[in-house]
Amino acid sequence: MKKQETIQHIVHWLKHYSDQSGTNGFVIGISGGIDSALTSTLCAMTGKQVMCLNMPIHQHKAEYDRGHEHSIWLKLKFPNVTSQEVELTEPFHSLNAALPEETRDWLTMANTRSRLRMTTLFAFACHYKLLVAGTGNKIEDFGIGFFTKYGDGGVDISPIADLMKSEVYALAKEVGVIDSILVAPPTDGLFHDGRSDEDQIGATYDELEWAMKFIANPHDFSVLSDRQKIVLDIFTRMNKANQHKMVPVPVCIIPDELK
Numbered sequence: 015m016k017k018q019e020t021i022q023h024i025v026h027w028l029k030h031y032s033d034q035s036g037t038n039g040f041v042i043g044i045s046g047g048i049d050s051a052l053t054s055t056l057c058a059m060t061g062k063q064v065m066c067l068n069m070p071i072h073q074h075k076a077e078y079d080r081g082h083e084h085s086i087w088l089k090l091k092f093p094n095v096t097s098q099e100v101e102l103t104e105p106f107h108s109l110n111a112a113l114p115e116e117t118r119d120w121l122t123m124a125n126t127r128s129r130l131r132m133t134t135l136f137a138f139a140c141h142y143k144l145l146v147a148g149t150g151n152k153i154e155d156f157g158i159g160f161f162t163k164y165g166d167g168g169v170d171i172s173p174i175a176d177l178m179k180s181e182v183y184a185l186a187k188e189v190g191v192i193d194s195i196l197v198a199p200p201t202d203g204l205f206h207d208g209r210s211d212e213d214q215i216g217a218t219y220d221e222l223e224w225a226m227k228f229i230a231n232p233h234d235f236s237v238l239s240d241r242q243k244i245v246l247d248i249f250t251r252m253n254k255a256n257q258h259k260m261v262p263v264p265v266c267i268i269p270d271e272l273k
Contacts, residue, residue: 017188029060039063041144045203046080049149051195052186058092066097069131071106074208124204128165148172151182157226159256179219217245225249
């Protein structure tokens with residue numbers, strides 16, 4: 015991978031898109047993870063206004079600390095970057111209390127956290143005339159659909175969605191993202207116990223990356239190890255189940271003769 019050339023390509027794309035849309039820059043949710051760290055850094059490199067939002071909801075301390083540390087590093091490095099913290103724990107409690115008890119299962123409420131953050135990002139985007147920059151990578155957005163529909167999937171632009179997770183790490187290291195983020199296990203920040211993505215998915219990003227490439231160019235299945243077969247099953251099962259996130263919203267087309 016041509017790292018510096020790829021970085022400059024994304025930075026140019028971001029700046030051009032913002033210029034063409036008449037916006038002032040970008041707002042990004044900072045999670046303490048590698049994807050938001052790289053995305054916010056690339057946005058900062060455009061020279062346009064960048065606002066980093068930390069939006070804790072019963073946040074795991076390690077995640078919160080990494081996000082805070084990254085924001086400080088980014089503001090020291092780029093004068094066009096600002097940051098704010100919006101504490102969403104109480105609004106989350108209020109919504110939780112308003113919902114019928116039977117709807118408050120763990121997955122529903124985890125996704126609700128993500129959707130509260132999306133709403134907050136777009137409030138700032140609207141007021142300051144900014145674009146909400148998405149932080150999803152290729153595996154999450156187009157492989158297994160590991161994101162919340164209309165949560166972290168609700169964005170204006172997706173600058174790193176054509177990068178595999180390994181490429182995200184390579185570029186993050188190249189731009190100087192802090193070590194605490196580079197070495198931390200990936201998490202989605204939706205659970206107070208800080209569970210990792212691997213805990214939830216059952217496979218590492220390296221394994222999922224292999225599976226995505228294997229399916230695109232299949233080889234001899236008979237030579238696969240037991241573990242590789244398990245990973246392929248995880249990937250294909252999640253890809254199928256989450257297709258509704260990865261395709262446009264279905265529209266009922268009315269035939270001309272009915273109009």
